[in-house]
Amino acid sequence: MTQHTPILIVGAGQAGAMAAAALRGLGHGGRIVMAGGERHAPYERPPLSKSVLADAGQDGKISVHPSSFYADQGIELRLGTCVTALDAARQVAHLADGSTIGYGACLLATGGNARALPALPPGTLHVHYLRSLDDAARLRDAMQRAGELVVIGGGFLGLETASTAASMGLKVTLVESADRLLGRALPPELGAWLADRVRAQGVTLRLGCGIAHCEVQGNGVQMRFDDGSALPAALVVVAIGLTPEVALAAGAGLALHPQNGGIQVDEQCRTSAPSIYAAGDCCSQYQPLFGAEMRLESWQSANEQARIAAAAMLGVAAEPAALPWFWTDQFGCNVQMLGAAHPEIRYAWRGFAAHDAAAPKFMLLGTRHGRLRHAIAVNAGGDLRQLRALVGHDVSAHLARLCDDTLPLRQVVRERQAEADSSITL
Numbered sequence: 290m291t292q293h294t295p296i297l298i299v300g301a302g303q304a305g306a307m308a309a310a311a312l313r314g315l316g317h318g319g320r321i322v323m324a325g326g327e328r329h330a331p332y333e334r335p336p337l338s339k340s341v342l343a344d345a346g347q348d349g350k351i352s353v354h355p356s357s358f359y360a361d362q363g364i365e366l367r368l369g370t371c372v373t374a375l376d377a378a379r380q381v382a383h384l385a386d387g388s389t390i391g392y393g394a395c396l397l398a399t400g401g402n403a404r405a406l407p408a409l410p411p412g413t414l415h416v417h418y419l420r421s422l423d424d425a426a427r428l429r430d431a432m433q434r435a436g437e438l439v440v441i442g443g444g445f446l447g448l449e450t451a452s453t454a455a456s457m458g459l460k461v462t463l464v465e466s467a468d469r470l471l472g473r474a475l476p477p478e479l480g481a482w483l484a485d486r487v488r489a490q491g492v493t494l495r496l497g498c499g500i501a502h503c504e505v506q507g508n509g510v511q512m513r514f515d516d517g518s519a520l521p522a523a524l525v526v527v528a529i530g531l532t533p534e535v536a537l538a539a540g541a542g543l544a545l546h547p548q549n550g551g552i553q554v555d556e557q558c559r560t561s562a563p564s565i566y567a568a569g570d571c572c573s574q575y576q577p578l579f580g581a582e583m584r585l586e587s588w589q590s591a592n593e594q595a596r597i598a599a600a601a602m603l604g605v606a607a608e609p610a611a612l613p614w615f616w617t618d619q620f621g622c623n624v625q626m627l628g629a630a631h632p633e634i635r636y637a638w639r640g641f642a643a644h645d646a647a648a649p650k651f652m653l654l655g656t657r658h659g660r661l662r663h664a665i666a667v668n669a670g671g672d673l674r675q676l677r678a679l680v681g682h683d684v685s686a687h688l689a690r691l692c693d694d695t696l697p698l699r700q701v702v703r704e705r706q707a708e709a710d711s712s713i714t715l
């Protein structure tokens with residue numbers, strides 16, 4: 290690959306936009322084409338379930354880069370045009386408008402689609418899914434006309450949507466088939482705390498509630514649950530996860546992960562085909578912290594993989610990926626997480642706040658084999674930043690001191706680091 294090799298980016302979203310910027314930042318002078326199926330220039334998705342859902346005035350404020358960026362950087366945007374097939378051997382992409390683009394290297398940054406609930410597939414009357422800016426605008430319009438909303442799914446997206454709807458004055462019911470919220474991402478004690486908080490803010494929670502049958506009627510959807518109970522809903526949002534968009538990759542014969550369905554990439558975001566890379570929600574990568582290959586569906590991971598893929602395309606060394614970090618805003622809580630959950634992690638609280646506190650602030654710190662592996666901060670993002678020196682590092686945690694909120698966190702972190710340094714010197 291030379292500095293003038295033409296590069297095609299498929300997908301004008303978070304990873305695509307960040308990769309394009311990184312390529313130019315690293316001095317790539319060749320042609321860069323970014324083809325995107327949506328009609329919008331790349332925008333940030335996290336606000337779609339938060340500020341954008343409540344306020345149409347935010348729609349124009351979520352661009353990944355300023356609108357002049359692409360022309361200034363000589364990045365060709367082909368918007369509203371899907372790539373329909375990749376000929377990996379000839380290094381040619383076919384587009385929906387009948388045109389073709391030859392490339393020296395190609396990045397698949399195709400994201401994913403909202404997972405469909407078979408009983409209420411996308412397009413069903415009164416039923417919404419939330420993945421794109423257009424989805425958010427349609428849902429916002431419907432929410433502004435509705436008095437109530439049923440959210441199906443108690444993950445981050447469902448909870449954020451419920452929180453925004455409640456703040457807009459809607460009567461909200463959230464239905465989750467598991468018996469707790471965010472079961473895979475949060476420890477049970479925090480899931481239970483959050484459930485109490487959600488209820489205290491007026492949202493009706495129906496946990497452990499499997500949908501047995503749905504009937505779409507003129508004025509709404511009639512839902513029946515496994516326990517025989519029924520719920521009429523004038524407006525429904527389905528938020529039950531993401532399916533990676535891998536049709537192009539599959540068509541080109543690229544290796545996909547047998548369980549999570551993502552495009553398999555190595556630590557440099559290289560797929561199984563030469564000259565094709567992948568980044569963001571569509572790809573599956575080994576995560577050392579988890580000891581497993583997985584898809585990380587997060588803003589930070591899309592950015593990190595885009596940076597690493599861009600460097601790999603140009604044959605430039607890149608810093609390894611930063612520790613996984615994720616945030617969500619809901620029910621008056623900014624929750625930030627460093628590291629990740631694991632069944633063997635044991636958690637302890639640093640500080641505590643009642644679930645109905647106006648501004649709760651505390652942390653949950655999770656250790657495994659005496660090392661800090663997962664830190665969760667509720668309205669305490671500043672404190673979380675200090676823990677970057679410990680999470681994921683081979684430093685003994687001394688949980689009792691870390692959780693003693695009469696001690697300044699900075700002091701305890703320094704102690705832990707000093708102990709680790711001295712043990713290395715000895």
Ligand SMILES: Cc1cc2nc3c(=O)[nH]c(=O)nc-3n(C[C@H](O)[C@H](O)[C@H](O)COP(=O)(O)OP(=O)(O)OC[C@H]3O[C@@H](n4cnc5c(N)ncnc54)[C@H](O)[C@@H]3O)c2cc1C
Nearest residue numbers: 300302303304325326334335371372400569570586587588
């Ligand atoms: C409502 C919502 C709220 C979120 N909130 C948070 C949050 O609070 N914190 C957090 O960390 N993360 C959050 N996320 C996740 C985060 O936004 C995603 O992880 C991130 O956008 C992934 O970026 P991506 O580039 O992989 O995919 P995307 O941003 O989805 O971009 C993929 C693009 O590729 C296009 N595409 C697909 N196939 C083709 C094709 N064949 N040809 C051309 N174009 C194609 C798609 O149309 C899409 O525009 C949220 C996501 C959503 C939807």
